[in-house]
Amino acid sequence: RDVQIGVVGAGAMGTEHIRLLSEQVPGARVTVVHDPDPARVALVRQRFPHVLPAPTSDELINAEAVDAIVIAAPDEDHESLVLRCLEAGKPVLCEKPLASDSAGCLRVVQREAELGRQLVRVGLMRRFDPVHRAVRDQLADGAVGEPVAMHCTHRVREVPAWFTGDMTFTNAAVHDIDVVRWILGTEIASVTVHSPSGPAVANAAFVDPQIVVFETLRGTVVTLELFLNARFGYQVTCEVVGTSGVVSTAQVASPVLLRQGRRSSGIDIGFQSRFASAYQAELTEWTRAVGGGDQPGGATAWDGYLVTVTAETCVRAAREATRVAIDAMERPALYDPRRDAQLDAV
Amino acid sequence: RDVQIGVVGAGAMGTEHIRLLSEQVPGARVTVVHDPDPARVALVRQRFPHVLPAPTSDELINAEAVDAIVIAAPDEDHESLVLRCLEAGKPVLCEKPLASDSAGCLRVVQREAELGRQLVRVGLMRRFDPVHRAVRDQLADGAVGEPVAMHCTHRVREVPAWFTGDMTFTNAAVHDIDVVRWILGTEIASVTVHSPSGPAVANAAFVDPQIVVFETLRGTVVTLELFLNARFGYQVTCEVVGTSGVVSTAQVASPVLLRQGRRSSGIDIGFQSRFASAYQAELTEWTRAVGGGDQPGGATAWDGYLVTVTAETCVRAAREATRVAIDAMERPALYDPRRDAQLDAV
Amino acid sequence: RDVQIGVVGAGAMGTEHIRLLSEQVPGARVTVVHDPDPARVALVRQRFPHVLPAPTSDELINAEAVDAIVIAAPDEDHESLVLRCLEAGKPVLCEKPLASDSAGCLRVVQREAELGRQLVRVGLMRRFDPVHRAVRDQLADGAVGEPVAMHCTHRVREVPAWFTGDMTFTNAAVHDIDVVRWILGTEIASVTVHSPSGPAVANAAFVDPQIVVFETLRGTVVTLELFLNARFGYQVTCEVVGTSGVVSTAQVASPVLLRQGRRSSGIDIGFQSRFASAYQAELTEWTRAVGGGDQPGGATAWDGYLVTVTAETCVRAAREATRVAIDAMERPALYDPRRDAQLDAV
Amino acid sequence: RDVQIGVVGAGAMGTEHIRLLSEQVPGARVTVVHDPDPARVALVRQRFPHVLPAPTSDELINAEAVDAIVIAAPDEDHESLVLRCLEAGKPVLCEKPLASDSAGCLRVVQREAELGRQLVRVGLMRRFDPVHRAVRDQLADGAVGEPVAMHCTHRVREVPAWFTGDMTFTNAAVHDIDVVRWILGTEIASVTVHSPSGPAVANAAFVDPQIVVFETLRGTVVTLELFLNARFGYQVTCEVVGTSGVVSTAQVASPVLLRQGRRSSGIDIGFQSRFASAYQAELTEWTRAVGGGDQPGGATAWDGYLVTVTAETCVRAAREATRVAIDAMERPALYDPRRDAQLDAV
């Protein structure tokens, strides 16, 4: 029997999840949708007539016809929605961030730990991107020896007017923080932020780009360039420097054109096209596992907590222009790494 | 309701199709399998217990629980199986080739044309490969002007001992022939084969590589290198030269390694890994269309007939070492190109 | 003491040679120039005041102050000029072609063979291009086994109005013919030309592109695309397919730009920029050898003869649309390959 | 008349400079060599018999037959040698570093400023590397807007046993420091060093790699990875992030091989092969300018002073694990940037 899924939030992200679950994820069936905006719900139901509307998120979460929940609501509602899924005892895949701040994330982690069962996954979808997985696999295979440094870039064409400087870290960098932890298999210990100044950034709404340097528990130094007004397109890369070689993410395949004096290939416009297959794989894995009673792969509530703690530390490090140590709670036993992950404890 | 699919043939290809349909194709359900070898059937049923065995292919084709059929049986059975699907009035996706020879393909085309309804699709899966589609899209968008030449390579690590020189064309080149027709949107008019000789190929079981030159109805010259003992890996490329630029297939994305004095990225081992996403997309599109009562995209019986006619012309051209014109039947009205395809008539 | 060089021809090519010899070639000194056009001579002497004018080419060739001659005069004068250098017993580097046609080339070869001393070098400068040399070296090192096929492209942005279809072969393809012989270390045995037709080439001054297929004495099949109105830029590539791998020319290094949705690097505008370092290396090697009394590397009169014979065979093969065997004289003993070259005899 | 050059130091570097000046630099003639080790001198004179030995460096510097001096002696002798060239009023090209420490560099700068004439150039040869020049040109052409960040890597296969951790900065990073200043056209204002720790670097002779972050006077943030035991080969890259795009150094051209399941190209073994053309161009430009009485391009004594000051600041920043501001003297008027350079004043 298909897994019956309720989706909270019918904005761009929620609608895209409904589309993927309906058209590209085997074994999934979106049964119920909720959004406070009836116009959005109507649009979804026009495209997917079999999806029923729920008047409230509570009714959706507790509906008989809902086995599991996808949350694509505004960030400030994530914590409350996830907590209610936990009370309902239903698996939930929550778009990042897990909560508005680390305190909220902590409340989710603590409640899940109390209940003693992992029900939460966080939509840190790069873990399902084939390009990133291949880098992690090469590292795990010993292709470049032990990691000693890592360089990441996260470049976005432009961000909306409501975007703030702090969101550079809490909204954008959380993906990179997760990738660093997941690829290196260890935790971030401290953060320094190097902010440019001067004429080139003088009139921007916030300081951009920002260069973050992480140091991990294993002593690896990681640089991360966050550039949210990069103009040229959307690009995410990482390069791991090892004791015997270097491995870096493949360029995404795109036809090569020879035109007008240049050899060129396309760059993505945004994360939607760049990570389309990651979203599909994430939902497919989650649906498969939920349907089979397994623990899905992907980021846990603990991961969601740690990426937000680290992002908040970046905010502080940027403000104070100094190295700041990560101060996180101890990891509850519920999140002890399975053998295939082997993360260091913070 | 899911499309109920019967699969004829439980060898490597048939089993892989069953796996894809079961795990990665939304809306598909493999209900019945047939293979004359009971051991193969047993293996399939071990992995996919809900799939029922059919004692004969006829019983499979005509089963109530089978809406549509996938054929992955030996090549010599394709024609007969497809014809029986036509009689049963059920959609069929037949692995290439459509029949053992062009006469067989012609019988299928004629029977389907008589029946007046397209039920057949041929597994020329490159049409669903994103890398090839992107080249076709660029050409259609006018990125390089009008095509004036095209260069293709098809390199295979090695072939089994039973592979013959003629199969270079009838087994391998059919994929390239289809790509040329599909990307250029016109038909191949003539074929020349340039065969190497001399010490390097003296001890091979058959002449390899072979260089084929096609000329199309629109006057474009196409080169194709077929190399079936290329050793280094599996590689398929194409490059279209236009009046204002050149477009070529992207390299498949693979992490970049710096190791031991070289910068490198991986090459596929075989068609299975290279075209994994193409197979999935092909089956997904076919399932979706069959389920919705639409005409699926992909190669028709007419395409299956033409690629085999062209491959047989290559065999003759290689033997006679001269240019040979393609001699094909007139295209039945059933296969008139839909607007989005706009192929020239032969 | 510096080698004193006279340059015949003060057009673009001659002037560039004078500049290179004056500024970038150690041990060279341009002492005399001749051109029938006094304006051109005046321009040269403005930039290089120490260069004396010679009223006639004969006076230049026979001048005391001229040890060796570079010929950059119109093609139709090459033969006569080279013959006079031979009579004067002075080393000569003649821009390709060696003569207006193969009969003229033959006269040069026969006279040089009579005189029994190699004095002629032909400006087939790709032999000095690091990118091409590296491919040849890899092949010689056995990196890809024995060569079984080769693919070349020669794409030019545009050609002047006086360019004719035959010149596709006699003017442009001579470089590629030389590269094929030099890299594969064997001779071309036959030629087929596949000419496009149809709307895309209907209004061109001549048929373009042309696809040439060579077969060598060792049985290797070589494809060559010649495209003289390629618009997008200037590009020369070759790829050698061997029994255990494939080696191809590096892309010329150019900074990578991420801009406006594309990742790109520059393509050369013309042969001058693409082969700037090849011209310099050619003149440097020639000056060094002439100064030291050695045989310079590079193409001999025999190479100059063979490339023109082969180009003329291409003209005939294009006209007759059939395979045509190369019909060349027997190689005089004077041109027996030195050990490092090991060409097969025709 | 050729420029007559004396070379002090006949080790690997000195001998290579003698070879380049003799074989590849027009207008240069090495007339005299000095090295305290007579065996080295003998080896040089075996290859270049016309080069006379000078018993002392003073005799070389003051020899009639020496117009200009190249210094490739041990680092600790640079200052004294350069100062004596200044006294002799002869142009000198000194391998980096200009002196053993910044105090020594300062003495050279002050003496040259007193004398009021630029005679010193420092062998920071990357300014003559076509790959780096092309990045600088693109930036100057506005191809990527205003620079806002920059990322550099400097990876060396291995270093000799006598190499110390401080030399990571004073010996290796001086090249990168110079490139950053020269490409960005501004000065470095402060330095932070992020040092890895933990098992991967535990047994190394010194901490490696080191990640340096520079902030420039214009507010640009620059990351630099220095990795001196990178094993895989020698690689130097830089990438400039601008307000409208990104430009990065081209990969050095190398033939592409398809072999054993991988597509690969070669990486340099060391700086000698990587920067061969840069050394040649540096010596050619210097010889040309010295011969013509011009100011040569390339790094001045002031540049030599600043790179060493900055490298020493890196040493301190690594030790103190904190951001350290560059504390340099005011630039003497003698080094006011010419219009084509337009560096900011420190």
Ligand SMILES: [Mg+2]
């Ligand atoms: Mg996300």
Ligand SMILES: [Mg+2]
């Ligand atoms: Mg197939």
Ligand SMILES: [Mg+2]
């Ligand atoms: Mg030429």
Ligand SMILES: [Mg+2]
């Ligand atoms: Mg140096």
